[in-house]
Every structure is written in structure tokens, then in C-alpha cells.
Amino acid sequence: xxxxxxxxIAPSANGNGDSNGNGNGNGDTKELVGAVLxxxxxxxxxxxxxxxxxxxxxxxxxxxxxxxxxNMARLDKTFPTGDxxxxxxxxxxxxxxxxxxxxxxxxxxxxxxxxxxxxxxxKVRKRPRSVKSEKCTGCGDCWTxxxxxxxxxxxxxxxxxxxxxxxxxxxxxxxxARHEGGLGSLMPVLQEIDQAYGYLPKRILExxxxxxxxxxxxxxxxxxxxxxxxxxxxxxxxVEVCEGTSCHSRGSRELGERLEKELGIxxxxxxxxxxxxxxxxxxxxxxxxSPAMKIAGRSFAxxxxxxxxxxxxxFT
Amino acid sequence: xxxxxxxxxxxxxxxxxxxxxxxxxxxxVLVGSAxxxxxxxxxxxxxxxxxxxxxxxxxxxxxxxxxIGFCGREPMLDLVLPGGLxxxxxxxxxxxxxxxxxxxAKSGDLQPAWALGHFHNEExxxxxEVRTYSExxxxxxxxxxWSALDFESRQKKVIxxxxxxxxxxSLNETIACGTYRGAFRALVQMEPDAVIDAVAESGLRGRGGxxxxxxxxxxxxxxxAADRKYVVxxxxxxxxGAYMDRTVLESDPHAVLEGMLIGxxxxxxxxxxxxxxxxxxxxxxxxxxAIDEAEKHGLLGENIFGTPWSFHVTVRxxxxxxxxxxxxxxxxxxxxxxxxxxxxxxxPVTAGLWGKPxxxxxxxxxxxxAPIITRGAAWYAKMGTKRTPGTTIFSLEGxxxxxxxxxxxxxxxxxxxxxxxxxxxxxxxxxKGLQAGGASRGCIPPSLLDLAIDTEDRDGxxxxxxxxxxxxxxxxxxxxxxxxxxxxxxxxxSCGKCVPCREGSxxxxxxxxxxxxxxxxxxxxxxxxxxxKTVRSAAFCGMGSMGSNALLTTLTHFxxxxxxxxxxxxxxxxxxxxxxxx
Numbered sequence: 001x002x003x004x005x006x007x008x009i010a011p012s013a014n015g016n017g018d019s020n021g022n023g024n025g026n027g028d029t030k031e032l033v034g035a036v037l038x039x040x041x042x043x044x045x046x047x048x049x050x051x052x053x054x055x056x057x058x059x060x061x062x063x064x065x066x067x068x069x070x071n072m073a074r075l076d077k078t079f080p081t082g083d084x085x086x087x088x089x090x091x092x093x094x095x096x097x098x099x100x101x102x103x104x105x106x107x108x109x110x111x112x113x114x115x116x117x118x119x120x121x122x123k124v125r126k127r128p129r130s131v132k133s134e135k136c137t138g139c140g141d142c143w144t145x146x147x148x149x150x151x152x153x154x155x156x157x158x159x160x161x162x163x164x165x166x167x168x169x170x171x172x173x174x175x176x177a178r179h180e181g182g183l184g185s186l187m188p189v190l191q192e193i194d195q196a197y198g199y200l201p202k203r204i205l206e207x208x209x210x211x212x213x214x215x216x217x218x219x220x221x222x223x224x225x226x227x228x229x230x231x232x233x234x235x236x237x238x239v240e241v242c243e244g245t246s247c248h249s250r251g252s253r254e255l256g257e258r259l260e261k262e263l264g265i266x267x268x269x270x271x272x273x274x275x276x277x278x279x280x281x282x283x284x285x286x287x288x289x290s291p292a293m294k295i296a297g298r299s300f301a302x303x304x305x306x307x308x309x310x311x312x313x314x315f316t
Numbered sequence: 317x318x319x320x321x322x323x324x325x326x327x328x329x330x331x332x333x334x335x336x337x338x339x340x341x342x343x344x345v346l347v348g349s350a351x352x353x354x355x356x357x358x359x360x361x362x363x364x365x366x367x368x369x370x371x372x373x374x375x376x377x378x379x380x381x382x383x384i385g386f387c388g389r390e391p392m393l394d395l396v397l398p399g400g401l402x403x404x405x406x407x408x409x410x411x412x413x414x415x416x417x418x419x420x421a422k423s424g425d426l427q428p429a430w431a432l433g434h435f436h437n438e439e440x441x442x443x444x445e446v447r448t449y450s451e452x453x454x455x456x457x458x459x460x461x462w463s464a465l466d467f468e469s470r471q472k473k474v475i476x477x478x479x480x481x482x483x484x485x486s487l488n489e490t491i492a493c494g495t496y497r498g499a500f501r502a503l504v505q506m507e508p509d510a511v512i513d514a515v516a517e518s519g520l521r522g523r524g525g526x527x528x529x530x531x532x533x534x535x536x537x538x539x540x541a542a543d544r545k546y547v548v549x550x551x552x553x554x555x556x557g558a559y560m561d562r563t564v565l566e567s568d569p570h571a572v573l574e575g576m577l578i579g580x581x582x583x584x585x586x587x588x589x590x591x592x593x594x595x596x597x598x599x600x601x602x603x604x605x606a607i608d609e610a611e612k613h614g615l616l617g618e619n620i621f622g623t624p625w626s627f628h629v630t631v632r633x634x635x636x637x638x639x640x641x642x643x644x645x646x647x648x649x650x651x652x653x654x655x656x657x658x659x660x661x662x663x664p665v666t667a668g669l670w671g672k673p674x675x676x677x678x679x680x681x682x683x684x685x686a687p688i689i690t691r692g693a694a695w696y697a698k699m700g701t702k703r704t705p706g707t708t709i710f711s712l713e714g715x716x717x718x719x720x721x722x723x724x725x726x727x728x729x730x731x732x733x734x735x736x737x738x739x740x741x742x743x744x745x746x747x748k749g750l751q752a753g754g755a756s757r758g759c760i761p762p763s764l765l766d767l768a769i770d771t772e773d774r775d776g777x778x779x780x781x782x783x784x785x786x787x788x789x790x791x792x793x794x795x796x797x798x799x800x801x802x803x804x805x806x807x808x809x810s811c812g813k814c815v816p817c818r819e820g821s822x823x824x825x826x827x828x829x830x831x832x833x834x835x836x837x838x839x840x841x842x843x844x845x846x847x848x849k850t851v852r853s854a855a856f857c858g859m860g861s862m863g864s865n866a867l868l869t870t871l872t873h874f875x876x877x878x879x880x881x882x883x884x885x886x887x888x889x890x891x892x893x894x895x896x897x898x
Contacts, residue, residue, distance in 0.1 A: 187649065222653060226655070285593075289390060
């Protein structure tokens with residue numbers, strides 16, 4: 001809700017208590033009065049409220065969370081200038097709360113909206129805050145002693161999303177038996193899983209995390225960092241075109257394009273029959289024999305582009 | 317076979333056994349079987365040679381060896397004649413191999429037309445011994461001496477000392493060339509501090525690019541108090557265009573293991589890791605086999621050389637992340653995390669792997685250590701320059717005639733490398749520029765060819781070629797395209813942690829794309845420059861500034877070409893497809 005701003009001109013609360021309700025609500029002589037409700041207290045809602053206030057409107061700023069500020073308050077820098085986010089938003093937060101024309105309603109939800117443009121009535125429900133707000137300094141001490149919310153709740157322990165079938169279980173047990181547990185062995189273990197499956201199946205990684213008692217996020221972080229690890233299945237033969245500097249200067253682009261044409265796929269893709277996956281690699285170390293490529297672990301150097309089709313035929 | 321090697325007479329015995337297989341009393345056919353050879357058909361040549369030997373019933377053996385460095389002539393095959401004389405052949409095919417072997421068996425014909433050269437002597441660098449072989453009584457006419465080849469004559473091999481001379485899977489053959497003599501001397505006859513003193517005196521600097529004095533690094537690690545210490549070999553050779561570490565590991569793995577063993581003893585480490593790129597499966601296979609062999613013979617593992625000293629080495633594979641070549645990122649990766657660099661200090665020598673003192677050295681550095689121990693620091697310090705003694709390896713590639721790996725002392729000029737050793741540019745075309753020393757160094761013009769190579773940039777005197785890959789570009793290369801390629805490389809490798817690198821590289825790549833597609837404006841060029849300078853100064857780690865460095869260097873030297881793309885909407889080299897889509 002915080003991202004969407006809806007400004008509604010409501011007929012109420014312009015210092016004229018009894019003018020709301022039925023008095024003005026009918027007929028075509030609608031008196032449009034200037035109170036605005038802003039939904040969402042993020043940076044956009046705050047700025048809208050400040051601008052409206054400056055233009056002379058009474059503003060109700062409704063925010064569902066306990067404080068205004070939204071996502072920007074959590075950022076370090078903003079794109080593209082790299083400016084400090086806190087430095088932008090903090091003065092606005094202060095200004096917004098101090099502005100007499102702005103009523104900040106936090107922990108509040110809009111429950112109903114009726115009427116038409118220029119003539120809305122809105123129902124806002126303020127949730128209980130369980131403290132005397134006039135005395136609140138925002139110190140946060142109440143959170144730790146709150147008898148209502150302060151029930152310890154830990155997330156359920158991590159469980160793999162599906163059980164392993166027998167052959168997977170045997171494979172994983174075999175791999176784990178060859179290594180000490182723990183992160184120090186993570187790379188070799190991932191490499192063995194990659195070797196066994198051609199990629200890193202999510203279900204196996206989940207069970208790995210479970211049996212080591214480490215977070216799945218930690219394993220996925222490593223698995224996704226390294227170029228070599230793939231989280232999706234690949235074709236029977238992986239074609240790797242060297243994109244090293246030497247190969248680049250000796251025709252690797254043409255080689256890559258020929259392979260794309262022959263295989264009908266772009267780098268990173270697998271063909272429909274699951275025979276080939278095409279990818280690029282930064283330097284196979286065959287720089288004196290450029291251009292070079294590797295198919296299913298077999299290297300080919302000084303590749304004649306017109307022989308590419310012939311070479312591919314060797315791999316079925 | 318697996319009797320432990322405990323003293324020098326055990327080493328002598330292994331040496332004799334290795335010598336017997338290196339120079340058997342019959343014809344030996346050697347096939348260069350490192351990755352580069354295999355990629356162009358070494359295995360087919362090997363089976364052709366074997367079947368010829370079998371069919372003709374010859375008294376001959378067919379063996380594998382590593383890479384002798386002349387990669388541009390792969391696949392290579394050598395004949396080792398009874399008596400030890402060796403003749404090298406390049407650009408072989410299975411058919412030529414058959415003809416050569418059959419012809420020699422029949423009439424002693426050595427096919428001089430196919431031969432690259434013959435080895436009339438060989439120097440065993442580890443021991444200093446020089447062996448000479450008789451050139452008499454065989455038809456060597458028309459076959460030059462290997463040592464007289466342009467490609468070879470200026471080289472001084474220390475790191476590559478045994479590459480292409482031995483079977484990398486044979487422990488005895490490497491011992492026959494003097495390997496493990498240095499480790500024996502260090503562990504049995506020297507105090508750790510004396511080892512460090514020797515390395516420090518030799519002036520050896522890290523060969524990974526940063527050129528930190530190795531002796532000093534070791535000393536810091538030795539002085540750091542801790543219950544465990546580690547040594548790590550950085551073989552994550554991610555730099556495009558550099559492949560010398562792969563060659564060393566595939567051709568002479570024991571040179572690296574021996575260096576690590578000496579280093580571990582010197583700093584007091586009992587465990588070592590070798591972090592190898594995933595793209596080098598053959599290197600990993602050979603290295604694992606070498607560790608296995610060394611453990612069986614008591615050269616690694618418990619009680620090495622019968623001393624109380626123990627040292628275990630484990631090979632770890634990378635997973636395709638360029639940044640893991642940076643030592644702290646490599647350590648993160650070893651620990652099982654995403655390979656993101658750490659803040660320094662603390663440096664790895666005080667808090668590295670699992671928070672313990674760790675020495676991380678490059679493959680070439682480790683491989684340089686043992687000869688310093690056997691031949692002495694003074695011998696090593698005599699080579700190279702004052703700032704950087706010793707030798708290093710360059711890979712010549714791109715448009716040079718003699719593409720391959722060359723090991724030369726520091727102080728040599730780029731011109732000597734390209735024109736004397738490299739033999740000039742293919743087709744004698746003009747040299748347009750070099751992409752040398754790693755992607756971050758951008759492209760440099762031929763006007764810098766006369767600078768001497770060292771480990772620092774001094775204006776008008778020396779140039780740093782950090783990671784040793786030298787790609788020669790002739791007039792058919794487009795520098796805008798090269799800049800786009802280099803920036804694209806760093807864009808792809810950016811980890812995304814900091815905004816300047818993540819977004820800046822993207823925008824630089826976008827602007828370069830516009831220029832190379834003929835849609836650039838003069839304003840783009842100045843924006844590009846400003847952006848690159850911002851990224852360079854604001855990125856979190858060194859890698860963030862590399863892409864912009866590459867761009868700025870290339871732009872400084874080849875600005876005119878960028879301007880032509882913008883002004884005339886034309887690519888002089890015809891590489892950028894202006895108006896032709898993608």
C-alpha cells in the first residue's frame with residue numbers, strides 16, 4: 001500500500017466540524033474543501049504531504065507501519081547519483097511530523113472510501129498502539145516488555161522441500177562421505193554434485209544444507225557466485241567458446257556466431273533436444289592456438305570455422 | 317617401487333632410474349602432451365606413433381612429455397636417439413609421424429624439412445650440470461641446433477627448467493633433472509631462517525603481478541605467532557592471455573611442490589593448498605598424480621626425508637571466478653565462501669586462511685624457489701634487473717610468428733620479445749599495439765616497444781607486464797573493439813558489491829557500444845573519460861578500477877581511432893560493424 005498514493009479531497013475537517021456528513025453531501029453545489037488524504041508514508045507520500053501542506057491543504061498521511069519513512073529509510077545510497085539516502089529523507093521526516101497542517105496517522109488502515117473526485121469520505125482505522133502516544137519518545141523500550149507482542153517465536157527449523165529419492169540419497173551420502181563437513185569443503189562438494197548431475201539440483205542443495213546444519217542461503221550464495229556452477233540442467237554436451245583476449249583478436253566472435261547458427265541457440269541456452277548447451281568461457285589457456293573451444297571436456301584449438309559443423313557431428 | 321626417499325643416496329637411486337627412462341638405449345618417441353598439444357591432436361599422433369612402432373616391430377618406446385614452450389608449433393613430436401640426442405619436430409600430423417618413424421627405422425632419415433631443431437646439450441638448471449650429446453654419425457644436416465633458434469637463443473630457463481624434458485607423471489625423471497635436491501638441502505641441512513635468508517638475498521619477487529619480495533613475505537609469516545600456518549599456491553590463472561602456470565603444472569608439477577615444501581618448512585606450515593582453475597582439468601589430474609607419487613615416496617606427508625617435518629598438500633579447484641586470483645578472494649573461496657576480496661590489513665601473512673598466517677604465492681614463484689637453494693642466491697641475483705632479479709615467463713600470442721611461452725630475465729625489451737624471439741608479425745604486417753600484462757593494462761602502442769620489462773612502470777625506462785600475457789595486435793585490430801572487449805570482461809566479472817564498478821562498468825560498456833556502432837558523439841567520449849576516472853577512484857577493490865584503467869590506457873594511446881568512429885562513423889580496421897547490426 002505504501003507505494004501507491006491516492007490523494008482524496010475529503011469534505012471533512014477543514015476546521016468546520018459540522019459541515020461534514022449530509023449537509024454538503026448532496027446537490028450540485030458541492031463545496032470543494034481542501035483536505036487531502038495521502039496513503040502511504042514513504043518518501044513519495046511524505047513529499048506529497050509536504051507539498052500539499054505548503055499549498056495550503058490540510059493533509060492526513062496514513063501509514064500502515066508504526067513509522068513513516070518507508071523503503072528509502074533503509075537504503076544507504078540512491079541510484080544513479082549515489083547520494084546518501086538518509087540525508088535526503090531525515091529532514092523531510094522531521095518536517096512532516098512538525099507540520100501543523102499534516103496529521104500523521106501511523107499504524108492505520110484505510111477501511112472504506114466513498115464518494116467521487118473532490119468529494120470523498122474515508123474511513124481510517126487506527127490500530128491500538130498500547131502506549132500513551134503523547135508521552136511516547138520513540139525509545140522502543142516498550143517493545144521488549146510488551147506483554148501482548150512479546151512472545152518469543154522462532155521460525156520453524158529448515159526442512160528440505162521434498163524428500164530425496166533413493167538414488168539421489170545414495171549419491172549425496174557418497175559425496176559427503178568423502179569430505180569433512182562444513183563450509184571448508186563446500187566447493188569440492190558442490191563440484192562433485194555438479195559432476196554427478198551436470199548441474200546443481202536445488203533439492204540436493206537443500207539436503208546438503210540440512211545435513212550440515214547450515215543455511216540454504218549460504219550454499220545458494222556460493223553456488224550462484226561462481227560462473228561454473230549452474231542451477232539449471234544442461235545439455236549432454238557443453239560447448240564452451242573461449243572468449244579470452246587472444247581468441248578475441250583471432251576470430252572467436254565469428255566462431256561463436258557460427259556455433260550459434262549451427263546449434264540455433266544463444267550462449268547460455270540449451271537446444272530443444274537437450275544435446276548441446278552453448279556457453280562462453282574467459283580463456284581456456286590455449287592462447288597460442290587461437291581460436292579455441294571445448295566440447296564435453298575435449299579441447300579444440302586453431303579451430304577452422306568451416307569445420308565447426310563437422311566437429312559438432314562427433315557429439316551425439 | 318615406493319621405497320621412501322630419505323637421504324641423498326636414495327635420491328641418487330631415483331635419479332639413475334629416471335635417467336634410464338629419459339634416455340633409454342633405444343629409440344624414444346616423445347609426444348608433447350600438455351593441453352595445447354592435446355587440443356590440436358597430440359593423442360592421435362601418439363596412437364599413430366605407437367601403432368607404427370608396433371607394426372614395424374621397432375625397438376622403440378613412445379612416451380609423453382610436457383610442453384617445451386613452442387606452442388605455436390604444436391602438435392610436436394620428438395625423437396630421442398639412442399645416445400641421447402634429441403630432435404624436435406613441429407606441426408605434426410599422424411601421417412607425418414608415421415612417415416618419420418618408418419623412415420628413420422629404415423634408413424636413419426631424420427626428415428630435416430620437418431625438424432625444428434636438435435638438442436646438442438642440455439643444462440640441468442637445478443644442479444648446474446651440462447650434458448653434451450654427440451652430433452656425429454647421424455644425418456643432422458639441415459637441422460639447426462635448438463639453442464640457436466631465434467625463439468630459444470635469448471631464453472634463460474629457470475621456472476620452465478624441466479618443462480618438455482621429462483614425463484610429468486614420472487617422479488624419477490624429475491629427480492633425474494635435480495628436483496627435490498633443493499628440498500633435501502633445505503630440510504636436512506638448513507635452518508628455516510637460513511632458507512628465508514637465501515630467498516631474500518636472491519631478490520625473488522612474487523611473479524603473480526604485484527612483485528612483493530618473497531623473502532620478506534615469508535619472514536613476516538614466520539614471525540607471526542600461531543598454532544597453524546598455511547602455504548597456498550595460487551594457480552587460479554584467470555587472466556585471459558596468460559597460460560604459463562598451466563604449462564608449469566602440466567609439465568613439471570614437482571617443481572611447484574618442491575617450492576611449496578621448502579616454503580612450508582621455512583615459515584613453519586604443515587598444510588598447503590593449490591588452488592587451480594577449473595578450466596585446467598589436465599593440470600589438476602597431473603598435479604594430483606604428482607602429489608600421490610610424492611607422498612608414496614615420503615617427499616610429502618609425514619616425516620619427509622626421515623625428518624620429523626610433515627607437510628600435506630591438497631588440490632582445490634576453482635569454479636570460474638576471475639576475482640579468485642586475488643589472494644584474499646582466493647582464501648575466501650578456499651574457506652567455502654563466495655570469492656569476494658577482504659579488506660586489508662590484516663594481510664594474509666598474519667591472518668589468512670581460517671585466520672591463520674598464510675603465504676600465498678604464484679605458481680611461477682614457487683617453481684623458482686628450489687634452484688635458489690641448490691645454486692645459491694648469488695647465482696639467481698645475477699640474472700634480471702637490480703630491482704627484480706631473476707627470470708619470468710611471457711606468453712607471446714596473437715599475431716606473432718613464434719607464438720609460445722618464453723622465459724627471459726627481467727630487463728629485456730618488448731621489441732626483443734616481439735621481433736627477436738617472436739620473429740615479428742605474421743605476414744610482416746605492421747604492429748598496431750599490444751595487449752600486454754593482463755586485461756587491466758589496456759592496449760599500448762608500438763612506441764613503447766623499447767621499454768625494458770620490469771615490475772614497475774617508470775616513464776620512458778621500464779614497463780610492468782604483470783601477468784605476462786602479450787597479445788600482439790596487427791593493423792586488422794580495432795582499438796575501440798578491444799576497449800569494449802576489455803571493459804565487457806570486467807563488467808561480466810564484477811561481483812556487484814559496489815556501485816561504481818557494477819553500474820559504472822555497465823555504462824562504460826554501453827557508451828563504448830554506441831561508439832563502436834557508429835552512434836557515438838563527442839560528448840560520449842568525454843563522458844566516458846569522466847566516468848572511467850570516477851570508477852577508478854571510487855571502486856571498492858582493485859578489480860573495480862581495472863576496467864576503467866584498461867579503457868583509459870587504450871583511450872590515451874589510440875584516441876584518434878575513437879574519434880574516427882565518432883566523426884566519420886567508420887571503423888578503420890573494419891572490425892566494428894557500423895551500420896551492419898550487431
